[in-house]
Amino acid sequence: MQKRVPVGIESAHCSTCMMGHVCLPTGMPSHEIEQLDTLVKERIRVEKGQPLFRQGETLNALFGLRLGSIKTQLDEANGQHQITGFFLPGEIIGLDGMIEGEHSSSAIAMEDSEVCVVRIEDIDDVSRYVPSLQHQVRRIMSKEIARSHQVLLALGSMRSEQRLAAFLINMSQRLSVLGYSSTDFVMRMGREEIGNYLGLTIETVSRLFSRFARDGLIRVSQREVRILDMVALNELVGKPC
Amino acid sequence: MQKRVPVGIESAHCSTCMMGHVCLPTGMPSHEIEQLDTLVKERIRVEKGQPLFRQGETLNALFGLRLGSIKTQLDEANGQHQITGFFLPGEIIGLDGMIEGEHSSSAIAMEDSEVCVVRIEDIDDVSRYVPSLQHQVRRIMSKEIARSHQVLLALGSMRSEQRLAAFLINMSQRLSVLGYSSTDFVMRMGREEIGNYLGLTIETVSRLFSRFARDGLIRVSQREVRILDMVALNELVGKPC
DNA sequence: CGAGAGCTTGAGTTATGTCAATTCGTGTGG
């Protein structure tokens, strides 16, 4: 069985896609969204653990996550890596590395996933008659910059418990936008991945989950989380020292 | 005296600008660069310590740094802040926050500086007849994403000495592109700012400078640095543990 | 020349990492 498989394109139209309201077309008027329908010519299924793309590969497309979850990471020469983002359905992957036509990070599926392929040159074509598409792309890139600055803030100026609290709040918010419960969810990533992302060891992450649970902030069992005291979590992040 | 002053626009043409080769027009053919000459209608001088813009202000332009140096930072409710970038001449500021038309960070001059103002709507106008301008903007935004991911890597997975080494290497490289010596330069930021940026305290940064000097990697006096052993610095970053 | 900001250095504390042992959970094969 292949690891990275094109799938039928029958319903690959932005105008009819369930994710439209949280994906690339967010906020565009419906008559313009229809004009995006030529944009996605291909969809790809990626198996859990397999790469959507690898750092250094040639880049000619963006990917809209339709289903599943994907992490991006910088791979270092010494075999280490730093996770730079966890992506949920509706989010766009591959925005870095539009530089010299080469991906500057790797993207790996955390569960069986499916992405819409949006080729860069098609973006240019379509935006000739849908100028607002340019705005959308800029908006999304800008959002990615702002997002990574937020992570920077966490890694640069928060203590471990604040980082994890911020992480949980962030997951909660993004999942609730997708229509899931904001208090009750399953994390798609393991402790090690959380630790790597937050610049902490797996043991520290584990201890923090236990402590949060003991203090009544959350209930946690493996990857299932229930947030019991969102107010306290927010206070933890907002009021340091 | 005003803190943020428009200056004469006499030579504000990208085609004749000294910074052209490292700024927005990088890599564009000269006949297209000429078409950018309508893009910059205004230049602004910002005094040392003064903001070019503040987090939350309305955004309608990007800024190309012409002269001086500027830092960007996220301001937190509690008065703290996290520096997210140090910018040198030729670099573009204001790429985050193209989201909801609001700056998501503040930009503050670290010395008397001067920026070219590029209004967003002018970008859209001009790119109608200079399509490659879109590519440039995407390229620059992409680069900013990749850059912040690199910082993320530093904060997430490097020890203090590696972070400082990476910082020095990065400064060295960027300055040499600007035509300055890559081994001998003056840092525009103080110890506190370096510490904030790298997620370290001022004392740790100071001790690291002393240690690097003692070990013969650099010579340092206040903000003047001379890199003596670039190889060792690179090894420090590349080969952890 | 004096004052203040910025930097350095030392001594002691602490948050987080490291190492190691144990438990839990899930999937596999007998």
Place this chain on the structure above:
DNA sequence: CCACACGAATTGACATAACTCAAGCTCTCG
């Protein structure tokens, strides 16, 4: 269906990198 095996998570004891607090130094600028 059970038992085993393996990876993931937890927990404890200990080590240490980095922080905090504090004192003193050194530029710079007025």
